Amino acid sequence: GYPVLIKARAGGGGKGMRRVEHPDEFSEALSSARREAKAAFGDDRVLVEKYVDKPRHIEVQVFGDNFGNVVHLYERDCSAQRRHQKVIEESPAPGMTEALRKAMTDAAVKAAKAINYSGAGTIEFIVDASQGLKADRFWFMEMNTRLQVEHPVTEMVTGTDLVEWQLRVASGEKLPKTQSEIALVGHAFEARIYAEDATKGFLPATGTLHHLKFPDAASECATMRIETGVRAGDAISPYYDPMIAKLVVHATDRQGALGALGAALSRTEIAGSTVNTAFLAALAADPDFAAGDVDTSLIGRHQETLTTVPPSSDETIAAAALAASGAGASPSSDDPWSSLVGYAHFHSVARRTWLKFGEDDIAAKVSVRADGRFQVALGKPYGDTNSHDFRATPRLARWPGHITVF
Template identity: 90%
Template sequence: MFAKILIANRGEIACRVIRTARKMGVRTVAVYSDADAKSLHVEMADEAVHIGASPVGESYLRGDKIIAAALATGAQAIHPGYGFLSENPDFVDQVVAAGLIFIGPSAASIRAMGLKDAAKRLMEKAGVPVVPGYHGEAQEIVLLASKAREIGYPVLIKARAGGGGKGMRRVEHPDEFSEALSSARREAKAAFGDDRVLVEKYVDKPRHIEVQVFGDNFGNAVHLYERDCSAQRRHQKVIEEAPAPGMTEALRKAMTEAAVKAAKAINYSGAGTIEFIVDASQGLKADRFWFMEMNTRLQVEHPVTEMVTGTDLVEWQLRVASGEKLPKMQSEIALAGHAFEARIYAEDAAKGFLPATGTLHHLKFPDATPEGATMRIETGVRAGDAISPYYDPMIAKLVFHAKDRQAALDALGSALSRTEIAGSTVNTAFLAALAADPDFAAGDVDTSLIARHQTALTEIAPPTGETIAAAAVAASGAGAAPPSNDPWSSIAGYAHFHSVARRTRLKFGEDDIAAKVSVRPDGRFQVALDKPYDDTNSHDFRAAPRLACWPGHITVFEGAVGYTFAVPDPLARADDAAAGAGSLRAPMPGLVKLARAAIGDAVIKGQPLLILEAMKMEHTIAAPHDGVIAEIATEGAQVTDGTVLVRFVEDQNASTAAVS
């Protein structure tokens, strides 16, 4: 076994690998960028090496710096985690050339599966069913459009390199093909450095079911059953589970045998995932699944497999990479119970899942689980850490295991309702709504479920008068703990014969709220609001709600929803209202990838003006109204949240960006 390994990654996966390495007595070396200098994975590792500036191209994608760090610290092997360099065969070659061991598959295996078109041709030869489509080398638009017509609409345009929904577009009609192709190519080029695509038939009611495989260097390969990853938004997974709901023994046998066959076809060693698309329009059948791609690395959702099989896949990775045989053979691997994983992101679900940034001023996960359930929290952040625009905005993964699907789902829903995060917009309310969705709860899920129910899943009811009153109490200071044990101090705002009212102001979205807070002798709070909420201006309560106070803000938690109120500083100067009039601002940090209009252009409402790239996904910024452009951001500009992208000659009808 290795004495020391370097982890070429960051965040929760780096922390995950460190925990298993520590359990096995293996020392760890972390690498970090400027933005991650004080991060959790750096704190947890035995050693840490700075490798560059915050952008990934100057740090986590610099294979030369990572290898140099491994050599300088005496690490024997490099664990790539997932993302970044984990599926880069050139990096694997460089690691091996430096006399180090790559904890993962060989460069040849990665190359065999790295390009979707070549991988599908290989799988066809191995007898693994593949999705009908065009997987050829020729990339002329006329040819691709012709193949799309032959396949029959709707079709999917997919980047042949990479995954995660980047470079993927669903096309419903031939007239949309050219624009979708251009957009997919730009996004694929930005994410993977390769703008070549393939075209496939879009499957009705598709289920995304994948099989965990594992091989060693002695020709052995096993599967650890399946995971269902059908709950996706924008082609990215949200909630994963194992085993797949509704799975039949016939389909499981066919899929797992095909997965092992695929792994053996490329002499695979290490952890890998064979992803299948399943046509669930007539139920799950053994002849209605097709190979999509292979991820030649550990998956984000690997914990659910660990929970239902009682394994530690990172431990398996270290053992196999160090020269050992697989810890278990197929007959020794059994399924037990059900597991869910929910990915908590800094993102605004109501605005099309736009990624968000911010400082996590308050971060609290549940500290207990329902009887019979097991909880695992995978995170790479702590309270006080910042979610930066440089990396994936994942905050944590909540993982639950129980005896059956309903018990595990109940545990997940309960945990989401008790999770508290303040300082950044997060998706906990969306996740809770999805977990409670009748179709999802029944296991009737496909990759379009979220899109079909998106309005209901992302809609959040406005705060109640009681919630607003609770925020007003916190803003006034009346709910603060007494400064001493003096009984008179325990009644905040108390004066002889009467309570002294405290006046405060709040802002929720565009709503300005004025409140008068009094504390009665019995300790109850009485709040008078300047306008009625829930048909009354007056609210009287005792119990302190779940809330977090952070600079200039108060967040009140109601179940999985966090209502954040701004507390205006009475001494601060008012913003210059004219500064934002007639302007279009960036809804998130990002890179201006493409400008589709110029100064002096007359534009109409809904017309695309800019392509903004954030988290390596493209977002279209459209005109909110008719007007003439006075200023527009230049291509290549890096912008922050709220940066003015476009100013119009006319200053009426000022609006924020429309994003699609």
């Protein structure tokens, strides 16, 4: 029965995927999905499956060796998705019952044993959450025969190193632990930080990462780790996946881990490309997500609220104006006269800078006071309304919107 989902056999990330509500739409949707699958993966074969109206995407991490042993490392909930691609994953799944966990993990282990699976793998299930999580309301979706992007949350809650396990199994060793030795401890989240514009339908973004700083280390209530392959000065091009980093936190319970996730996102500083950190922070604070009432349509239902750019504070705009003016930059030479920014005999000489925040044009006047402070006056073009003083050039933590100089 309809609706059904057409999905590329070789695909991922929502490519080659179409939801079909009525038989009359099927032929066109099939052709479209196959064309996209062929272009993206070189394979136009597709699967057709039942579309569940309130689906939860819950997957089970499995691991096998070459001696017939297979274990599971519990489940991950990957229901927070946009464009069929995961953005925040967690383990364990919120609201998971012992009956459903046993049914799902038993099914996952049985599936892996049936194919004599060796190494790391993930059995993915679709769960109908319309009437709560029940042991008879989940269906096999697919198996990923590799280590997945979200594997760190499993490592955090089980205290394992899955890459080490892969190397040991590939070297001919048995699994390092039996099922009874694998415990589930605490709660973990992973947020995928992308170079993308959430306000424009999550379009990938490009640019040079002029400033990139992640939170330092563990906080009092959570353990944190950052996985990234970029550094300040690197360019984000259109030729590769726009993921910048994975931010992972672990705490004793879900509430503590969620609070740590929000705090870590607020301390993440990225400038030079549009990124999704504000969107991730808004999602982490969303009442439904915070309550664990999540399904794969949550982001779509709340997209307008989650992607609204908050108004920028005068202090942030003043900091941007000071940085854009160059008044606080280091002297270009050792000549003492080079350090006299805005110097004149009897008064300071202001530097004018014009900024654009969204659709708003902002005029700023930067001057140096006698005590060495920088004063920034802000207003609509040529109308100074608010001023802010800085003893030295402030470090621009993050750009809440699109601020450009022209």
